[in-house]
Amino acid sequence: xxxxxxxxxxxxxxxxxxxxxxxxxxxxxxxxxxxxxxxxxxxxxxxxxxxxxxxxxxxxxxxxxxxxxxxxxxxxxxxxxxxxxxxxxxxxxxxxxxxxxxxxxxxxxxxxxxxxxxxxxxxxxxxxxxxxxxxxxxxxxxxxxxxxxxxxxxxxxxxxxxxxxxxxxxxxx
Numbered sequence: 141x142x143x144x145x146x147x148x149x150x151x152x153x154x155x156x157x158x159x160x161x162x163x164x165x166x167x168x169x170x171x172x173x174x175x176x177x178x179x180x181x182x183x184x185x186x187x188x189x190x191x192x193x194x195x196x197x198x199x200x201x202x203x204x205x206x207x208x209x210x211x212x213x214x215x216x217x218x219x220x221x222x223x224x225x226x227x228x229x230x231x232x233x234x235x236x237x238x239x240x241x242x243x244x245x246x247x248x249x250x251x252x253x254x255x256x257x258x259x260x261x262x263x264x265x266x267x268x269x270x271x272x273x274x275x276x277x278x279x280x281x282x283x284x285x286x287x288x289x290x291x292x293x294x295x296x297x298x299x300x301x302x303x304x305x306x307x308x309x310x311x312x313x
Contacts, residue, residue, distance in 0.1 A: 149179050160246060164263050169238040178276040185279055192283070201287045203303040209302030211269030215284050216262040218296065220249065223256035236260060240278040
């Protein structure tokens, strides 16, 4: 994923940071319906996060996440979603735009592996860099920056987090 961030950052902060021409696209799903869906999904999301935390305790990832959020908002402006496999289904786009509150940017990025990445931004990001939907924020926001078990971790420029490799415990001779 770091290659996607490098491609985005190498192109500068030109038109891509500004909201789309004509303002944010409207959401068709009423606010009340979005809130009800988020409330219904919340316990399952918390269970999923608890299972992920348990797995990380049992099988340690190779890096540790240190630091804290600096509220730069870059992670909210550039959400990359793969355009292959299940993510091609219209349901995923609907969920991202109607339930999570993301909106598509006017560009896509091709990763070096040939994957097409759809770039979203979040409508809940305030001018102060805070989330106005913090209690019901999506899982991608709750787990950012994510540490994968394979490959190098990646961060966007200006992020307050950093990664440190875990010390490998060696058996004593």
